[in-house]
Amino acid sequence: GAVVSQHPSWVICKSGTSVKIECRSLDFQATTMFWYRQFPKQSLMLMATSNEGSKATYEQGVEKDKFLINHASLTLSTLTVTSAHPEDSSFYICSARVGESYEQYFGPGTRLTVT
Amino acid sequence: KNEVEQSPQNLTAQEGEFITINCSYSVGISALHWLQQHPGGGIVSLFMLSSGKKKHGRLIATINIPEKHSSLHITASHPRDSAVYICAVLGDSNYQLIWGAGTKLIIKP
Numbered sequence: 001g002a003v004v005s006q007h008p009s010w011v012i013c014k015s016g017t018s019v020k021i022e023c024r025s026l027d028f029q030a031t032t033m034f035w036y037r038q039f040p041k042q043s044l045m046l047m048a049t050s051n052e053g054s055k056a057t058y059e060q061g062v063e064k065d066k067f068l069i070n071h072a073s074l075t076l077s078t079l080t081v082t083s084a085h086p087e088d089s090s091f092y093i094c095s096a097r098v099g100e101s102y103e104q105y106f107g108p109g110t111r112l113t114v115t
Numbered sequence: 116k117n118e119v120e121q122s123p124q125n126l127t128a129q130e131g132e133f134i135t136i137n138c139s140y141s142v143g144i145s146a147l148h149w150l151q152q153h154p155g156g157g158i159v160s161l162f163m164l165s166s167g168k169k170k171h172g173r174l175i176a177t178i179n180i181p182e183k184h185s186s187l188h189i190t191a192s193h194p195r196d197s198a199v200y201i202c203a204v205l206g207d208s209n210y211q212l213i214w215g216a217g218t219k220l221i222i223k224p
Contacts, residue, residue, distance in 0.1 A: 034211075034212075042216075043201070043214040043217060044158075049211070091156050093156075104148070104160070104212065105160065106150070106157075106160060108156070
């Protein structure tokens, strides 16, 4: 099946620094990528939807200046958490979709800890 | 009321038992996903359904569109099946997934 990778798989950073998380579709071209975050023992929450070559669409309550999303190519989307704070510590997961397909392929996730 | 409800929230069973996890939803959907999340956090897509029934190994997923209900069954359960199982529906008005809260399954040897 289609494979989506994320890098890094985990990261620890200091408060105030920025962290970039990469999401790559390895064997297919993803026209749409989704970014989710998951707090412990909670459901995934959609943060934003990004289409290649256009600006991401952010969900209500998600600060677009804090969570910068770039979908520069059909195989790569990045999420940058700027000026990270401890409350940003979470599990971030991306998924990718081909065209208008209903199938979504999930990355393995990135665990971010901000100290 | 959540748009996607899963039951039970937690389930503990003995190895070999037949497991059923239920998912009910209240919105119109294009498709329904069953996903598995292990303690390490990674998510694996098990099934995507838009009608009927699918089977993969010991896993079976069914969906009843008129009743807005889906079930995930595990036959001959094994401790390695222990994970959180998540139901997510794809709304028919957009392509966003609406997530259930998950069912934490523990299979004891």
